[in-house]
């Protein structure tokens with residue numbers, strides 16, 4: 001294996017900003033963490049890669065899962081989450097999620113988020129895959145993320161003391177002599193004083209950079225989701241875990257074999273309202289696969305679709321929502337209808353062609369229950385983190401909830417203890433590197449071919465060969481495209497290494513050559529990069545399940 005960069009090769013910072021807390025990313029996790037830190041009286045700078053609204057949050061359709069209905073209980077939400085996670089969830093983290101979730105959703109409403117309501121004024125709750133109760137709040141029908149982002153954006157804009165730096169790609173962590181986070185280096189496409197490579201010095205850094213879906217050729221993730229936070233964390237010596245568990249959303253709109261990059265999502269909430277998956281002959285195929293049929297956990301549905309596609313030699317199946325009727329579909333799923341119609345498909349009159357696409361990284365930077373990573377002063381929140389709530393497969397609509405809940409806990413931790421600013425030690429240039437930006441396409445094609453929804457030892461070896469070769473294609477042409485390409489190769493290497501090592505099928509890690517879950521593999525694969533840039537792995541078994 002070729003070694004991975006320990007730092008991104010970049011010009012020396014030409015300018016500096018200072019805050020108590022530097023938050024990287026501006027989706028639900030980043031903005032909520034910022035609001036909590038501000039409420040604790042801290043000086044906060046948010047740095048975000050493009051514009052404040054360009055992250056994954058605004059693309060969320062389905063909603064936020066939380067126990068808000070009278071017939072539901074946190075125990076029931078806990079149980080559904082643990083089942084979806086197939087033995088790898090951290091029960092303490094899930095308990096935090098389901099018990100603190102409802103009040104965090106109410107806080108979000110107090111900040112201004114408007115969720116859909118029933119005629120009697122109560123919250124309209126829907127269901128998605130893996131849930132045994134209606135517990136998902138939504139907004140604008142299928143535009144929950146847009147509303148959440150709008151409300152949070154308005155809240156941060158109301159605070160003149162909160163500084164936001166847009167068009168800022170984070171590069172590397174700065175640390176003090178004791179190894180504690182002391183800020184970040186970043187590249188800003190700005191004007192005047194903050195332009196080019198600079199540094200934000202801070203007493204704590206919160207990574208809320210979202211996911212890594214762009215490591216695949218087709219994904220529901222926006223173009224900014226290039227694994228920047230996980231790659232930065234790895235370079236800083238942080239531990240990542242569960243990265244082999246990439247959730248493929250069962251129903252991305254199929255736009256043809258040549259479609260690349262972000263694909264439109266067809267929300268699971270459509271199946272929650274009664275839409276049915278059918279094959280090319282119109283035959284439903286989820287009944288008999290799982291007791292929840294079309295609403296089985298996402299990994300089960302994605303696998304069933306992939307099996308149909310392989311057996312029938314086709315590249316997509318269909319989601320039939322016609323029986324729901326035009327009025328209902330227009331009201332409940334306006335965004336999905338608009339996207340389908342823009343692609344020449346009218347869900348009111350014809351089934352929607354759908355196929356699985358990379359959707360969500362269940363793993364990431366390992367944190368404790370307060371969002372603290374293994375590097376002191378470096379926090380992670382939202383999809384970039386691995387708090388333990390998702391295990392081997394995230395339960396639908398638990399992701400916005402995780403961002404909300406753990407941002408609150410990070411805010412509380414920052415308010416409790418924040419050491420003085422450390423002086424950053426000079427960056428070691430040994431091990432600094434950057435890849436040619438042209439490697440990006442090849443990485444994504446290789447990942448989809450060999451490390452996608454279905455994997456095997458042979459397919460993973462082929463992907464690994466490509467990654468190892470591309471890891472030697474270095475560049476001296478420094479800039480955001482090359483830095484992103486380097487991040488993508490770093491996270492792809494961690495993902496493929498873990499997928500190779502885990503010789504079982506569990507949750508969204510599906511090995512063709514190891515068809516079943518293996519109790520010996522019930523545990524976490526941890527990864528970090530050593531001083532020589534080599535990826536080191538460790539397996540942490542979980543205690544054997546107690547028979548009941």
Ligand code: SIN
Nearest residue numbers: 061062267268396397
């Ligand atoms: C969806 O609306 O199907 C996606 C929701 C999620 O990823 O939790």
